[in-house]
Amino acid sequence: MSDIPRRTASRTAKLASLPLGVAGRAAAGWGRRIAGGDREQISAQMMAKSAEQLFAVLGELKGGAMKFGQALSVFEAAVPDELAEPYREALTKLQTAAPPMPTADVHRMLAEQFGRGWRSRFREFDEVPAAAASIGQVHRAVWRDGRDVAVKVQYPGAEEAVLSDLRQLSRMSRLLQPLAPGMDIKPLIAELRERMVEELDYRDEADNQRAFASVYADDPEIRVPRVVASAPKAMVSEWVTGRRLGDVIRQGTQEERDRAGELLAGFHYSAPYRVHLLHSDPHPGNFQILDDGRMLVVDFGAVARLPEGLPRPLTIMTKFALENRPADLIALLRDEGFLRAGTDVSADDVLAYLAPFTEPLHTERFRFTRRWLQGQAERVGDLRSPEFDTGRALNLPPQYLLVHRVTLGTLGVLCQLEADVPLRGIVGRWQPELFTPAD
Incomplete structure (x- = not known):
């Protein structure tokens, strides 16, 4: 008899322990404060222990829980420094770390997929x-x-674990919200649920990787390993390894971080037009820098299919924002479903809300920093700010959700790198319409 129901119940109990554990530590913290303890020291201790528990539970559970933690990890640059440090290490570990599966399970899975x-x-x-x-x-x-x-x-049991984790995590969205201020966690979980089902069949991932490897076969900046063999739950590809991007983030020189940022941005903006696919898992664990200077890209389980490149409405919206054309911008937003029905918001307010996001495209080079991203998160997430009300009027149609999340994720990694990137030239190469004067 299968023990999947028992394991699923155990996973649910462990995930449920996260909010309970945080609540318990909060109550204990308030007690120590009443007794005269130092408020900042107590808060730091509470957050450190919460982060430790977050990693321990999500890392052990793998599946959808770990995937969710990895997705959150690229946004840690947006969290204010005084709050982020305890979570930074815990979330970053989730990019590459997890307890291994028993050797017997590995052998059994390989026998099932490739024969005895x-x-x-x-x-x-x-x-x-x-x-x-x-x-x-x-x-x-x-x-x-x-x-x-x-x-x-x-x-x-990955499929059962993924679906169970995501159901449970959807109930924990309020607890996890502080890890990504200014971002609605629930749609992220819903989108992850759909994408994770696709990722469960490694044959699809192998097909995606073959497409990328073919296009970038002789590329001077990007390397994608070739696929050797594939089955529904196992996949073999060339072994290629280099310096992890996480190490560049933590210890790289400014020159190394700038170069890594340029390579990452080049890959993100070129792939939709060269492969007609968008790599949709932009956390640092999926990128390495090779000895020959190229960026290695792995993990193609999640992709967005873009037969015509990035959706043209997104390009035109960016163009209108860059050219300070509020009336044209709001008309296009309404036509494409980016404004909620019945909302009353001015064109100038919408332009002011979006303008800072186009800031990196106004100059030849832009320095992405944690402070800049934190400022954007605070601006759109502050309940007292006029931008918050404007943001509530905006909507993200489902067909654009994945592209939006990947772009934000890439932006988050660039800010983790604190990279100085010639983004205007990179984007202009693939979206020349952005910088072509209107007739």
């Missing part, structure tokens, strides 16, 4: 996982033709 003679496909197979992902882990091996390969194996 799966070992004959490899000259060598390292039983110790080299990396952990949200719904699977990666082992290093040598393919039968002598190539070094990465073997990605899905965790047993």
Whole structure:
């Protein structure tokens, strides 16, 4: 008899322990304050312990819970420094870390996917996982033709775990909201639910990766490993490794961080037009810098399909904002469903709300910083600000949600890098209409 129901109940209980644990620490903290304890020290201790529990639970559960934590981790640059530090390390760990699955489970999954003679496909197979992902882990091996390969194996029961986690996390959105101020967590969870179902079949991921690898095969800036073999719950691709982007964020020189930011932005804006797909998991764990200076990109389970490149309405909206054309902007927003029906908001207010987001495109180079992103988050998330009321009038149609999230995620990584990037030139290469004068 399957033990999936029992494991699912256990996962639900662990996730439920997060808000209860936070509430308990808050009550204890108030007690210590009443007794005369230092308020800032007590708050710091509470947040550190909450962050530790967040990582322990999400990291252990993997699946949708870990995926959600990884999605949040790219937005930590938007959290004010005095609040973010305890969570920063915990969320960043989720980009690459998770407890490994037992060796017996790995062997069983490979036998199910590639047959009982799966070992004959490899000259060598390292039983110790080299990396952990949200719904699977990666082992290093040598393919039968002598190539070094990465073997990605899905965790047993991943589908049940993903759906269970996301249902539970949707009930915790209020607790998690402070990790991404100015952003509505519930739509993110709903979108993750849809995308994670797609990611459960590694054959789809393999097809996506093949498309990217083909287009970027001879690219001087981007490297995508070629796929060697694939099955529904296992995938083999070339082994390529370099310096993790997270290490560049933490320890890189300014020159290294600037270059990494330029490569990341170039990949983000070029892929929709070159591959007609958008890599939709932009957290630092999926990017590395190779010795030859190129950026390695991995994990193509989640993609947006864009047969005509980025949706043209988004380009035209950005153009109107750049050219200070409020009347044209608000008319297009209404036509495309970006304004809620029956809302009364002025064109000038909408332009003022969106203008700071186009700021990086006004100059040849722009320095992305945590402080800049924090300012944007505070501006649109402050209940007392006029921008908050304007933001409430805006709507994000479902067909644009993934592109919007990926763009914000990429922006968050650029701010983590504190990178100086020639964004105007990068965007202009692929969206020349943005900077072409109107007839």
